[in-house]
Amino acid sequence: MHNIGWIEELKQEVPTHMGxxxxxxxxxxxxxxxxxxxxxxxxxxxxxR
Structure with missing residues (x-):
């Protein structure tokens, strides 16, 4: 797969208050x-990227 580390970082940064x-x-x-x-x-x- 391509370098999609920024996508994984985005997932990690999901606010905990989100439903x-x-x-x-x-x-x-x-x-x-x-x-x-x-x-x-x-x-x-x-x-x-």
Whole structure:
């Protein structure tokens, strides 16, 4: 996989006061971002962050 450490850091920084549903939305969003960045990487051949 690509270097997605910043995504993992974002997940670690999820506020503890966030409810399960809010947290789930964030996890879905970050997963979409990962998939999108991989798709772009494959299409362009550019190295993503």
């Amino acid at each position: 399960p549903s809010e947290r789930a939305i964030l996890y879905h969003w970050t997963t979409d971002v990962i998939q999108l960045s991989q798709h772009i990487h494959l299409k362009t051949g550019l190295v993503s």
